Amino acid sequence: MAKEPLRVLVTGAAGQIGYALVPMVARGAMLGPDQPVILHMLDIAPAAEALNGVKMELVDAAFPLLKGVVATTDVVEACTGVNVAVMVGGFPRKEGMERKDVMSKNVSIYKSQASALEKHAAPNCKVLVVANPANTNALILKEFAPSIPQKNITCLTRLDHNRALGQVSERLKVQVADVKNVIIWGNHSSTQYPDVNHASVKTSSGAKPVRELVANDEWLKGEFITTLQQRGAAIIKARKFSSALSAASSACDHIRDWVLGTPEVVFAYFWVSMGVYSDGSYHVPAGLIYSFPVTCKNEEWSIVQGLSIDEFSRKKLDATAQELSEEKSLAYSCLQ
Numbered sequence: 001m002a003k004e005p006l007r008v009l010v011t012g013a014a015g016q017i018g019y020a021l022v023p024m025v026a027r028g029a030m031l032g033p034d035q036p037v038i039l040h041m042l043d044i045a046p047a048a049e050a051l052n053g054v055k056m057e058l059v060d061a062a063f064p065l066l067k068g069v070v071a072t073t074d075v076v077e078a079c080t081g082v083n084v085a086v087m088v089g090g091f092p093r094k095e096g097m098e099r100k101d102v103m104s105k106n107v108s109i110y111k112s113q114a115s116a117l118e119k120h121a122a123p124n125c126k127v128l129v130v131a132n133p134a135n136t137n138a139l140i141l142k143e144f145a146p147s148i149p150q151k152n153i154t155c156l157t158r159l160d161h162n163r164a165l166g167q168v169s170e171r172l173k174v175q176v177a178d179v180k181n182v183i184i185w186g187n188h189s190s191t192q193y194p195d196v197n198h199a200s201v202k203t204s205s206g207a208k209p210v211r212e213l214v215a216n217d218e219w220l221k222g223e224f225i226t227t228l229q230q231r232g233a234a235i236i237k238a239r240k241f242s243s244a245l246s247a248a249s250s251a252c253d254h255i256r257d258w259v260l261g262t263p264e265v266v267f268a269y270f271w272v273s274m275g276v277y278s279d280g281s282y283h284v285p286a287g288l289i290y291s292f293p294v295t296c297k298n299e300e301w302s303i304v305q306g307l308s309i310d311e312f313s314r315k316k317l318d319a320t321a322q323e324l325s326e327e328k329s330l331a332y333s334c335l336q
C-alpha cells in the first residue's frame, strides 16, 4: 500500500541551499524512494517572487513523489502539520565574517520560529538546523520550543563528517564509501575537532585503522584538522557563496539516517556525526548542542559510548565545548 505523504518544511527555501535541497527531497534522497512528500517552503517577503519561481520549477520537474507544494512567507502556514523541519533560513556568513557576527541576526529568527513550530508542527516533528551558527540556533530553538522533545532538535555537522570522509579518501586514494567512523566533535565552526582515532577503511584484507594507513601523525594532527575546520571558509572564498550542494546533500543524509536508521553492523559500529543535545557524555557540558558520534534506530539517535579519548583529543573536545558555552552566553545577551 502507498505510504501517506510526509510534510517537509524547508525555511530559506529561495536561498542557495534551499534551491539545491528541495529537488533532493522531492526525489526521495531524504526520506526514501517510496516515501511521498509535501514540501512546505518558507522565505521572507522580499524573496517571495523567487520562492514562487522555485515552486514553478518543482511543478515543471514533475517529481512522482511530490504530492504538493506550499510556498509561503507566513511562518504559521509553513509550520502547520510538518513532520520534518529543515531550518536553512537566516542570514549567511559572508567572506571575512565569523559565525559570531551573524549571531544576533539569527537568534531572533530562531526564537520566533521555535514558537511557530511548537504550536503548529506535527507531534514528534524532527528538526534539523542548518543555518549558522547552527549549534547555537538549534539551542535557541530548543529553549523557545519547550514542548518539542529535546531529542528532536538537532543541527547539521554531517557536512563536516562527510568532508572528513572525503579528505581521508583523497589522501589514501580509496573509495569514500570504504571509509567509516570518522567523528566530528563539537561546534560547526573553526573549533570543531575532526577525529580519525576510531576510523577505518575497508580493504581486501579486512578493515584497517585510518591512522595506520595514513602513517603520518603530523598530517593527521595538523593539516587534516585545519583543512576541515576551514573548509567552509575556503568554499566561501572560492565561490563567494557558502557551500550549497554539499550542505543540501548532507542535510538529506542527516535526516535519512535519523529516520531510516544507520546501517547495523554485526560486532561493529557504523556511526555518523550529528549535533545533538549534550547529556554530559564524554564530559561535554550538558545543555549544549554539540556534535557527537551517533547511531540511529527506530527514529532515535543515541550517542556512541565508551570510545577512548586521548590527551590530544581531550583538549580539542574541551576547546570546542568552551566556544559553544561562549556562543550560548552571547546568544542570550543578544536576546535581552
Ligand SMILES: NC(=O)c1ccc[n+]([C@@H]2O[C@H](COP(=O)([O-])OP(=O)(O)OC[C@H]3O[C@@H](n4cnc5c(N)ncnc54)[C@H](O)[C@@H]3O)[C@@H](O)[C@H]2O)c1
Pocket: 011, 012, 013, 014, 015, 016, 017, 018, 042, 043, 044, 047, 088, 089, 090, 091, 092, 093, 109, 129, 130, 131, 132, 133, 134, 156, 157, 159, 160, 188, 241, 242, 243, 244, 247
Ligand atoms: N551547518 C552547515 O553545515 C552549513 C553549511 C552551509 C551553509 N550553512 C548556513 O546555512 C544558511 C543558509 O545558507 P544559504 O547559502 O542558503 O544562504 P542564502 O542567503 O542563499 O539563503 C538564505 C535564505 O534564508 C532566507 N531568510 C532570511 N531570513 C529568513 C526568515 N526569517 N525566515 C525564512 N527565511 C529567511 C533568505 O531570504 C534567503 O532566501 C546560512 O546561515 C549558512 O551559513 C550551514
Ligand SMILES: O=C(O)C[C@H](O)C(=O)O
Pocket: 092, 093, 132, 159, 231, 232, 233, 235, 242, 243
Ligand atoms: O556559511 C558558512 O559559514 C560556511 C558553512 O557553514 C560551511 O561549513 O560550508
